[in-house]
Amino acid sequence: MRRALIGLGLALSLSLPALADETKEVGHVNTALTNLGLTRSHRVVVERFDDPKVRGISCYISQARTGGLSGMVGLAEDPARFSLNCTATGPVQVAQNARRGDNGERVYESDTSLFFKETRVHRFIDEERGVVVYLAWSTKLVEGSPHNAVAIVPIR
Numbered sequence: 001m002r003r004a005l006i007g008l009g010l011a012l013s014l015s016l017p018a019l020a021d022e023t024k025e026v027g028h029v030n031t032a033l034t035n036l037g038l039t040r041s042h043r044v045v046v047e048r049f050d051d052p053k054v055r056g057i058s059c060y061i062s063q064a065r066t067g068g069l070s071g072m073v074g075l076a077e078d079p080a081r082f083s084l085n086c087t088a089t090g091p092v093q094v095a096q097n098a099r100r101g102d103n104g105e106r107v108y109e110s111d112t113s114l115f116f117k118e119t120r121v122h123r124f125i126d127e128e129r130g131v132v133v134y135l136a137w138s139t140k141l142v143e144g145s146p147h148n149a150v151a152i153v154p155i156r
Contacts, residue, residue: 019108023049026060032067042067051107051123053098054132056090057153061136063110063119082119084136086151094132094155100125104135130155 026048030041046062063082099105108121124133132155137148 019052019106023047023108023110028065030067031064047110049108049121051132051134053095053105053107054092054123055095056088056092057086057132058089059084059086059108059121059134059151061108061110061119061121081147082136082138082149084121084134084149084151086132086134086153088153088156092132092153092155094125098123098125100127104133107134108136 024047026046028043028045030043032042043065044062045065046060048058048060051057051059061082061084104122104124106120107123108119110119118139119136120139121134121136124135126133132153134151134153135148136150138146140146
């Protein structure tokens with residue numbers, strides 16, 4: 001039974017899309033002091049990630065992070081609010097195996113709660129207009145639809 005579970009886990013991990021190799025926190029600002037400063041404050045965090053299949057593009061996402069004791073130990077639910085901007089940092093080169101089509105390809109995800117809530121970024125390639133489109137969205141529905149943001153980078 002244990003070998004079957006390990007095999008299933010390995011198979012699932014191999015079938016997942018290639019996500020950003022490295023996410024780096026660029027910085028953060030504290031937005032509210034919690035527990036008289038004895039625990040981590042509420043904050044907005046800015047992170048950078050590079051698309052693993054499109055060279056020359058870096059994306060920056062800012063997200064609200066819940067502080068307090070629950071935030072320090074990873075039990076807090078972060079708000080589904082974020083902003084996204086992507087920019088060319090060199091010549092943009094789209095890999096041949098970058099998924100095209102209506103569903104795009106997931107390039108980033110961040111857990112925003114202990115259970116089932118994530119912020120995801122999908123890449124779409126608009127070859128007709130010569131741009132790469134990034135869509136950030138939350139898996140949490142808010143009043144029937146998820147929060148979302150778009151960033152566009154020209155392919156030159």
